[in-house]
Amino acid sequence: MLKNAPNNLKLTSPDIQRDIINSATVEITKAIITDLRDDLCPILVDECRDVSVKEQMGVVIWYVNGFGCVIERFISLVHIQNTSVTSLKKGIESLLSTYGLSISSLRGQGHDGATNMRVALIKLESQLENFVFDMRMDKKFSEVSGIGGLAENMVATRKHIAFPLVYLLVKLSLILPIATATMERAFSAMNIIKSSLLNRMGDELLNDCLVTYIERDVFANINNEVIVNRFQLMKNRQRLL
Incomplete structure (x- = not known):
């Protein structure tokens, strides 16, 4: 993957590392949405405060894939101003718009x-x-x-x-709404990743770290070249990898 890179290229810059993690997160989410195939996908939403006392909303979807298996996926951690209905609704709508998910898929099919x-x-x-x-x-x-x-x-x-x-x-x-352990695992991981020693971690980096960790089985099946290509397209680089 790094065969074209100079020997002193260590990729240790915090900005570079954030871009690489974000590239992986985007590809993981893309793979999940592709597997969903615009099918029915109920969502589970829960909120928790991180170590910085910021309200965070976790979102989990589950669906039946093309093989008839029930799949449960953590797709995002969204910072919200408060836990009011308006704030939660705004956060959900923003998330769905970001990933191109349809409200009709959440509601199911109606009849006139x-x-x-x-x-x-x-x-x-x-x-x-x-x-x-x-x-x-x-x-x-x-x-x-x-x-x-x-x-x-x-x-x-x-x-x-x-x-x-x-x-x-x-x-x-x-896929009827039920309690899920994925959300609790996500919040437990959040408290490990954003600890008292790393309490200045930004919301985007926190989300990216959580997605790559929780959905590591999806991450493992993504080709490294795909992630590198997305990383290269994020901004102009001095060298191509």
């Missing part, structure tokens, strides 16, 4: 009027009957355990295409 709702329910009832019959005839579903296993098997056998309303119902049951 009771007539459309009745039609959808009739279709769902018909699909459920056919799906139950089809599933009983398929040995691959005989040992399915739990709703998560059902979703994964539906994708593996492509029944999520044949029975889209049934699969939507399964997905909704998997």
